[in-house]
Amino acid sequence: MHDLARVAQLMAQAVQEAGHDSSRLPQLLCLACVEALEVHGAAMTLMGDPKYRAVSYASDNTAAELEELQHTLGEGPALDAFATGQPVPVGDLTGPEGERWPVLSSTAHGLGPVRGVFSFPLRIGELPLGMLTVYRSRPGHLEPAAMTRVGVALDAIRLALIASFHGEVGAEGAADRLPSWLEQLDVDGIEVDQAIGMVMVQLRAPADVALSRLRGHAFAQGRPMTAVARDVIARRLRFSED
Amino acid sequence: MSRGQAELNEAYASLTESLIGDYDLADLLHRITEYCIILGVADGAGLVIADSRGSLRDLAYSDEGVRQLGSAQLSWNEGPCVECVREGRAVGETDLTGAGTRWPRFAPHARLAGYTSVRALPLRVRQATVGVLSLFSSAPLSPTPDALSAAQIFADLAILAVLQDQAPGRRTVAERITRALQSRSAIERAKGMLAEAGGLDMDEAFSGIRRHAHETGRGLTEVAQALLLGSVDVHVLASQAHGHG
Numbered sequence: 385m386h387d388l389a390r391v392a393q394l395m396a397q398a399v400q401e402a403g404h405d406s407s408r409l410p411q412l413l414c415l416a417c418v419e420a421l422e423v424h425g426a427a428m429t430l431m432g433d434p435k436y437r438a439v440s441y442a443s444d445n446t447a448a449e450l451e452e453l454q455h456t457l458g459e460g461p462a463l464d465a466f467a468t469g470q471p472v473p474v475g476d477l478t479g480p481e482g483e484r485w486p487v488l489s490s491t492a493h494g495l496g497p498v499r500g501v502f503s504f505p506l507r508i509g510e511l512p513l514g515m516l517t518v519y520r521s522r523p524g525h526l527e528p529a530a531m532t533r534v535g536v537a538l539d540a541i542r543l544a545l546i547a548s549f550h551g552e553v554g555a556e557g558a559a560d561r562l563p564s565w566l567e568q569l570d571v572d573g574i575e576v577d578q579a580i581g582m583v584m585v586q587l588r589a590p591a592d593v594a595l596s597r598l599r600g601h602a603f604a605q606g607r608p609m610t611a612v613a614r615d616v617i618a619r620r621l622r623f624s625e626d
Numbered sequence: 627m628s629r630g631q632a633e634l635n636e637a638y639a640s641l642t643e644s645l646i647g648d649y650d651l652a653d654l655l656h657r658i659t660e661y662c663i664i665l666g667v668a669d670g671a672g673l674v675i676a677d678s679r680g681s682l683r684d685l686a687y688s689d690e691g692v693r694q695l696g697s698a699q700l701s702w703n704e705g706p707c708v709e710c711v712r713e714g715r716a717v718g719e720t721d722l723t724g725a726g727t728r729w730p731r732f733a734p735h736a737r738l739a740g741y742t743s744v745r746a747l748p749l750r751v752r753q754a755t756v757g758v759l760s761l762f763s764s765a766p767l768s769p770t771p772d773a774l775s776a777a778q779i780f781a782d783l784a785i786l787a788v789l790q791d792q793a794p795g796r797r798t799v800a801e802r803i804t805r806a807l808q809s810r811s812a813i814e815r816a817k818g819m820l821a822e823a824g825g826l827d828m829d830e831a832f833s834g835i836r837r838h839a840h841e842t843g844r845g846l847t848e849v850a851q852a853l854l855l856g857s858v859d860v861h862v863l864a865s866q867a868h869g870h871g
Contacts, residue, residue: 389665389773396776399783432804437811511800539657540780547786549799550751562806577811578828581818585860591815617818617828 391420391533395540406548407564410441413541418443421533423518424497427451428506428541429462430514430566435592437573438514439566446496450519453495456602456609459485462517465503469512472503476523487603497521504538508546516541579613586623597623651787655686658784662777663688667769668761670741672696673749673781674707675757675788682711685757685788691739692762698735705732707758710746714755718745720766740764747778749785757785809847816850824864834867 398416402409410428417426425447431438438455442448454460461472464484474481476499482489492498500520506513516538526534548563576598583594601623602612615621655673662671672687674696682700687693699705706717706729719725720743725733736744741762749757759781769777790799813835820831838858839849852858 388661389776392661392665392780393772393776396779397772399779400775430803430807432800432807436804436808437814438807508798508800511798511804513800513803536661539654539661540783543654543658543780543783543787546790546799547783549802550786550790562802566803566806573811574814577814578818578821581815581820581854582822583818584815584854585819585822591854617821 387529388533388536391536392540394420395537395544399540399544402544405564407567409544409548409563409565410439411443413544414441414443414447416540417516417518417537420537421518421530423502424521425450426516426518427462428514428516429455429466430506430545431466432512434463434466435595437577439573441565446498447517447519449495450492450498450501451517452608453491454488456599457485457487457491458596458599460488461485461501461503462515465505465515465517466512469505469507471505473525474501474503475499475525477501477519479523499523500525502526502534504534506538506542506545508542513542513545575613575617576609579616582616583623587625589625594623652686655784655788656688658780659686659688659692661780662759662761665769665773665777666767667774667777668745668767669764670762671777672707672760672762673757673784674700674711674760675785676711676755682707682758685784692760695732695736695739695741695762696760699732702731705729706744706746707760710748710758711755714748714750716745716747719743736762742766747781749778749781751785751789756789757781809850812847812850812854816853819853819860820864820867823860824867826864826867830867834863838863838866 394416395413398412399409402412410430414426414428418424425442425444427440427442427447427450429438429440429451440448440451442451451462454462461474465472476482477489477492478499482492498519499522501517503515503517505515548565579598580591580594583597584591587594587597598609598612602609605612612621659671659673662668670688670692672692673685674682675685676682684693684696687696696707699707706719710717719728722733722736722742722744741764743763743766745761747759747761748755749759759778816835817828817831820826820834821828824831824834826834835846835849839846842849849858853860853863
C-alpha cells in the first residue's frame with residue numbers, strides 16, 4: 385500500500401473510533417500518529433496563549449512527561465514550534481542540538497529513551513492552535529518521506545479538530561457549544577491555575593511572575609508542577625516577596 | 627552551524643512551506659481529493675456541497691477534467707452526483723459504457739474524459755445529505771473497504787470544516803479554543819486569589835466570585851479577569867465573602 389495511504393487510513397480510523405463523542409479524539413489522534421509516523425510517542429497540546437492554560441494529550445506516559453516537562457520549564461521544541469509557527473526538529477535532544485534548551489536537555493535523560501524530538505505547529509490561518517510533538521528513542525532526523533507523512537497527519541488533525549466544533553448543525557445554541565475534548569475538566573491544569581492565583585496574592589505580583597516562581601520551585605525540587613500546586617493549595621507551601 | 631546543519635535547516639524550511647503554510651481551507655480541500663487518489667479509491671476525485679438553498683456547488687477537485695464533469699452534471703441536472711444528493715444514497719456505475727440510458731449526457735462525457743466507472747458517496751450531517759464525494763476511475767479499481775472508508779471520513783470532515791467555516795458570525799475555531807482556555811484559567815486563578823486573600827477554601831472562593839458576578843450583573847469570566855487585573859480589589863471581595871460566610 386502507498387505509504388501516505390496508510391497514514392490517511394490510520395488517521396481516519398482514529399476519527400471514526402472517537403465517533404460523535406470527541407472526548408477521546410485528541411488522544412486517539414496521538415496514538416494514530418505513533419503508528420502512522422513510526423515513532424515512539426506523540427503528544428498534542430492545544431493552546432491559544434502561552435500565558436494561560438493549555439490542554440495536552442499524549443500517546444503514552446513518556447510523551448506526556450516530555451510535554452509536561454516543557455510546560456514546567458517553559459522551554460523546549462514544542463513551545464518554540466508554537467511561538468515561531470515553524471517545525472522544530474531536534475535530531476538528538478540529549479546531544480549538542482538539545483543545548484538550545486539546556487535544562488530540558490539535561491533533564492530529558494530521566495524520562496527514558498527520548499532522542500529525536502520533532503515539534504510541529506498546529507495553526508488555523510494566522511491563529512496558533514497548539515502543537516504536535518513526536519519523539520523517537522533513537523537519534524537522527526526525519527527523512528523527507530517521513531515529513532510528507534507528517535503533513536498528512538497534520539491535515540487530518542486540523543480537519544478533525546475543526547469538525548469537532550461543528551456540534552449539531554442547526555441546533556439552537558450549537559454555535560457556542562464546545563467539543564467535549566475541550567469541555568472536559570483537566571484537573572491538573574485547574575490546580576496549577578488555583579496555585580497561580582494564590583501565589584499572585586502572596587507575592588502581590590501578576591500571573592506570569594507567580595507562574596515562573598512555581599516553575600522555578602518545581603524544577604529546583606525536581607517535582608511536577610501539579611505536586612507543587614497541591615502543596616500551595618493545601619497551605620503547606622508559601623512564597624514570599626524578596 | 628555546520629554546513630550539514632544548514633542544508634538540513636533549508637530542507638526543513640522548504641518542506642514547511644508546502645506542509646504547514648497558512649491554513650487555507652481551499653487548499654486543504656484540494657488535498658482531500660488528492661488523498662482519495664493516494665488511497666487508491668479513484669483516479670480523479672471531486673467534492674461538491676449543497677448550500678443552504680439546496681443548490682450544489684463545486685468545492686474542490688483533483689484535476690480540471692473532474693471539475694468539468696462536476697459542473698456539467700450540475701448544469702444538466704443529471705449524473706451520479708445529482709442523483710446521490712436527490713436520493714441521499716451512494717450511487718455507482720462500474721461500467722459507464724452501458725450507462726447511456728441512465729445518464730444520456732453525462733455518460734459519454736465521462737468516457738470522453740477517460741473514465742470508465744464512477745462512484746458518488748453522500749456526505750451527511752444529521753441524516754441530511756449536504757454534499758457528495760465523487761470518485762472517478764479510468765481502470766477497474768478494487769479499493770479495500772478500509773481505504774474507501776478513510777476517503778469517506780476525510781470527505782465528511784471536510785464538509786463539517788466547510789460548514790464550520792461558513793457559519794455566519796461565528797468565531798473561528800482557534801479563537802474559541804483560546805477564549806475557552808483563557809476563561810477557565812482566569813476563573814481558577816481568581817478563585818486562588820480570593821482563597822488566599824480571605825483564608826477560604828476553593829468552593830467558598832467560587833461562591834464569593836459568583837455572588838459578586840450576580841450582584842453586579844457581570845459574567846463570571848469578566849469578574850475573574852477584573853480580579854486578576856486588580857480592577858476589583860481581591861481583599862475587598864474577600865471581606866465581603868467573609869460577611870456572607
